[in-house]
Amino acid sequence: MDRMVRSYRPVLTHVTTCMDDFIVRALVAGVAVALVAGPFGCFVVWRKMAYFGDTMAHSALLGVTLSLLLELHPGIGVFLVAAAVAVALVGLQQRAVLPGDTVLGILSHSTLALGLIAIGAMAGARIDLMSYLFGDVLTVNAEDIRMIVIFAPIALITLLLVWRPLLAGTVNRELAQAEAQRPDIAEIIYLILLAGIIAVAIKIVGILLITALLVIPAATARRFAATPEMMAVLASAFGVLSVVAGLVISLTIDTAAGPAIVVAALLAFLLSVAWPR
Amino acid sequence: MPQTDSTATTTDILVEVRNISVRRGETTLLDNVSLSVRRGEIVTIVGPNGSGKSTTVKSILGIVKPQQGSITVAPRTRVGYVPQKLEINWSMPLTVQRFMRLTQRHSKSQILAALKITGVEHLLEREMTALSGGEFQRVLIARAMASNPDLLVLDEPVQGVDYNAEVDIYQLIADLRDSHRCGVLLVSHDLHIVMAQTDTVVCLNGHVCCSGSPQAVTNNAEFINLFGAGGAAALAIYRHQHDHSHGPDGEIIPAGADACDHLHG
Numbered sequence: 001m002d003r004m005v006r007s008y009r010p011v012l013t014h015v016t017t018c019m020d021d022f023i024v025r026a027l028v029a030g031v032a033v034a035l036v037a038g039p040f041g042c043f044v045v046w047r048k049m050a051y052f053g054d055t056m057a058h059s060a061l062l063g064v065t066l067s068l069l070l071e072l073h074p075g076i077g078v079f080l081v082a083a084a085v086a087v088a089l090v091g092l093q094q095r096a097v098l099p100g101d102t103v104l105g106i107l108s109h110s111t112l113a114l115g116l117i118a119i120g121a122m123a124g125a126r127i128d129l130m131s132y133l134f135g136d137v138l139t140v141n142a143e144d145i146r147m148i149v150i151f152a153p154i155a156l157i158t159l160l161l162v163w164r165p166l167l168a169g170t171v172n173r174e175l176a177q178a179e180a181q182r183p184d185i186a187e188i189i190y191l192i193l194l195a196g197i198i199a200v201a202i203k204i205v206g207i208l209l210i211t212a213l214l215v216i217p218a219a220t221a222r223r224f225a226a227t228p229e230m231m232a233v234l235a236s237a238f239g240v241l242s243v244v245a246g247l248v249i250s251l252t253i254d255t256a257a258g259p260a261i262v263v264a265a266l267l268a269f270l271l272s273v274a275w276p277r
Numbered sequence: 278m279p280q281t282d283s284t285a286t287t288t289d290i291l292v293e294v295r296n297i298s299v300r301r302g303e304t305t306l307l308d309n310v311s312l313s314v315r316r317g318e319i320v321t322i323v324g325p326n327g328s329g330k331s332t333t334v335k336s337i338l339g340i341v342k343p344q345q346g347s348i349t350v351a352p353r354t355r356v357g358y359v360p361q362k363l364e365i366n367w368s369m370p371l372t373v374q375r376f377m378r379l380t381q382r383h384s385k386s387q388i389l390a391a392l393k394i395t396g397v398e399h400l401l402e403r404e405m406t407a408l409s410g411g412e413f414q415r416v417l418i419a420r421a422m423a424s425n426p427d428l429l430v431l432d433e434p435v436q437g438v439d440y441n442a443e444v445d446i447y448q449l450i451a452d453l454r455d456s457h458r459c460g461v462l463l464v465s466h467d468l469h470i471v472m473a474q475t476d477t478v479v480c481l482n483g484h485v486c487c488s489g490s491p492q493a494v495t496n497n498a499e500f501i502n503l504f505g506a507g508g509a510a511a512l513a514i515y516r517h518q519h520d521h522s523h524g525p526d527g528e529i530i531p532a533g534a535d536a537c538d539h540l541h542g
Contacts, residue, residue: 045368046366046368046369048366164379164380167379168379168380170369171363171365171369171371171376171379172360172363174335174338174340174360174361175358175360175363175379175380176380177338177339177340178335178338178339178340178356178358178360178430179358179380179381181380219368222368222370225370226370226372227370227371227372227375228369228370228371228375230370231369231370
């Protein structure tokens with residue numbers, strides 16, 4: 001209990017000093033997450049793992065429950081559970097008892113259902129379920145910001161380090177293996193960082209909309225990119241654009257920020273499709 | 278006689294596979310398989326689906342670890358690999374030039390030189406997904422040649438390629454062997470074309486049924502049993518035509534087509 005009080009103190013002092021601080025925090029957190037989501041989302045698209053990402057994100061409620069149990073920051077529990085789910089999924093898919101998408105179909109919705117029950121039993125009415133499902137970017141606090149600002153550069157630099165083996169393994173796993181690229185290690189690192197993105201993105205767009213922030217900017221970028229690297233940079237740019245536009249929409253017409261960000265990303269995608277060659 | 282391994286000696290051995298066995302769970306994929314590839318030699322692995330052709334190649338490349346036996350690769354042997362069934366997802370923007378740099382940092386002049394070897398330097402800026410089957414395979418071979426390999430490993434390099442391009446690609450592989458003095462290990466399901474340029478055939482069906490020169494293999498009872506007398510006959514016809522023409526020109530095409538007619542008739 002003592003721990004929670006301490007973590008919220010900076011927020012309280014800020015609220016009293018500056019009314020617009022919450023918008024600035026929302027903007028910083030949203031932009032940082034979008035920057036990271038761009039290149040990671042490209043791999044989601046290239047590796048055809050949108051459904052995989054969904055399954056990881058849906059396990060996040062179980063992570064929130066874990067955090068409540070262990071009295072941790074919600075992000076840490078979400079990260080641990082999403083990373084464990086990702087590693088387990090890779091193992092399950094390699095066994096190939098069932099088709100890959102059937103495995104995901106079973107796990108994606110059952111982890112969500114289990115999470116809803118677990119969190120209801122644990123926290124009851126104390127939890128604002130809607131904010132976990134659809135995000136609540138305007139409640140981003142100083143601790144969230146600290147987490148995102150530390151995580152974002154680590155994720156981007158690490159991705160840069162494993163870029164070559166990860167890309168080679170995405171094009172063809174055997175080719176990468178034969179030429180000593182160790183795609184297996186790169187994939188595990190990628191998935192663990194993806195779990196980190198899910199953990200920091202929950203407040204921005206929520207569990208149900210995270211995959212949109214990964215997939216839509218990357219799909220928008222495809223049209224304008226000549227190389228994988230260019231696509232990754234453009235995806236970040238379209239993601240940042242969507243976050244900024246979404247927050248503006250959200251504040252102007254007083255709507256939830258998460259859905260507004262996703263709608264802004266969708267508009268950018270539709271414009272890219274209509275864009276003349 | 279078309280046997281060309283006369284210049285090779287044991288010191289030229291690039292890779293030596295000795296009695297390897299690979300099991301996955303209950304099933305045995307490879308049982309006591311041995312083969313070797315020497316510099317300047319074309320070794321073709323043939324066999325029905327699921328006979329362990331790709332597993333053999335993957336063992337040599339270090340992707341699969343055999344439970345038994347040994348694989349010795351000569352020191353400083355550079356291996357170029359052309360994988361089977363490579364599909365580029367449309368969602369990834371990948372030009373030929375970028376694809377050539379996928380696992381190694383080649384300069385643009387190295388890339389152009391490699392593409393020139395396989396006759397596709399004009400495709401440098403083209404997207405991989407826009408290539409025809411034949412162009413795609415030539416780019417794959419160029420990518421493998423860019424690192425100037427001692428051993429070129431190709432796993433079914435004519436998949437998704439139409440008949441004329443297929444003949445050309447086999448001729449290209451034979452030419453590469455001559456011009457670069459590399460060893461070639463080829464996996465094929467396609468007997469009657471490959472064998473004409475092959476020095477050694479390894480017929481695989483979990484174990485090595487038989488191996489040796491193309492003629493020796495086609496007369497082998499187990500080979501005829503595995504592929505049927507029709508397959509063996511088509512091969513014989515092709516060889517006969519090839520002995521007469523001796524040129525890598527258009528004459529091959531009617532000869533092959535003739536062989537096909539015999540197969541179906």
